[in-house]
Amino acid sequence: MRLVLASNNAKKLKELQALFAALPIELVTQGSLGVTEAEEPFHTFVENGLAKARHASVATGLPAIADDSGLCVDALGGQPGVASAHFAPLPEAAAGHSDREALRRLQDEANNSLLLQRLAGAADRRARFVSTLVAVRSAADPEPLIAFGRWEGTVLAQPVGSGGFGYDPLLHIPALGRAVAELPAELKNQHSHRALAARQLAALMRGAWRLG
Template sequence: MRKLTEKRLLVATHNKGKLDEIRAMMAPYGIEVTSAGEMNLPEPVETEDSFIGNARIKARAAMLATGLPVLADDSGITVDGLDGAPGVYTADWAETPNGRDFMQAMNRTWAELDARGAPEPRTAQFRATLILMWPDGHEEIFEGVAPGHLVWPPRGELGHGYDPIFIPDGHDLTYAQMDPAEKNRISHRARAFHKLESVFA
């Protein structure tokens, strides 16, 4: 596995919540983190049907635009009672003419589970795929999964996305009720990041 020796890393995201999580995880390594959003890079169209494929699209676009090593993330929630949906389309379920509305997405998810008569507990998994891409195109891939179940109504004001309705296994609070440091310790992204840490050794 290739080691990362550069001290500046571009994160290919326009999502502030995601950037804050990654920046906090990177802090102990002395790596300066900037984002595609902060550099006003356009968001590439995600045309793949897998988390790896879409993460690679984002990484390559940002790397070609800047010449920096890039960390890209594609993540989402897979709901067993919906045959794995929304999956790679997690953000799409939140799209509105005025931007993303995750309350809309959570309402749709719960309504579709009700329509199917999905039994409790309504199990789901948050999934994260990280791709670290160097300017020469070399890449390393790291995946993390956090199993849990969905609850209704939404609970908590912290976090982002589906966090208010997701309780990870072994806990009784939603991601959105947890202290961010605790969520960052156990999340799907943290599990992928724990594997990524091997490139800093």
């Protein structure tokens, strides 16, 4: 089965391809099919995930999977939450950049910097990565499959590690004794919020969609 991933994030595509490797599906990004990104006007991951999956399915006529995920910090009342990807304004250095991955790196750096500013002096640094995966057979699918994953950690005082993306250099996972950006991809794909959600979604797809 060919499914369109409602994202243009190459690293997210690679991660999800690894997580769904056991299923008979082919994931392709919406960007490779000429689909623009959907509006994400809602306050919850599940609502935005549904909006993105339906948008991709409408545009392509294919079943779609969307991941809406982010970092929720207790001391900030759950922020940055659904605004995680664009928590901070793009820095001036981004002006004139046309390379999507370069812009994403600049945005990540700005987001991490703002998060550390907001948490300056905070005693409570508990946080979690949250992933909501949504799959629809069509834009009008009355029975979307929805899976959730939560990965508990604490926000560090400064970034460490060079792997992953987004807030990975700042979230320390006590159970593993390392920041997410310090984990090899194989270990991350076993324990992450997205891995937890992917395992749930794979089980739902095997049952409801008769895959695998």
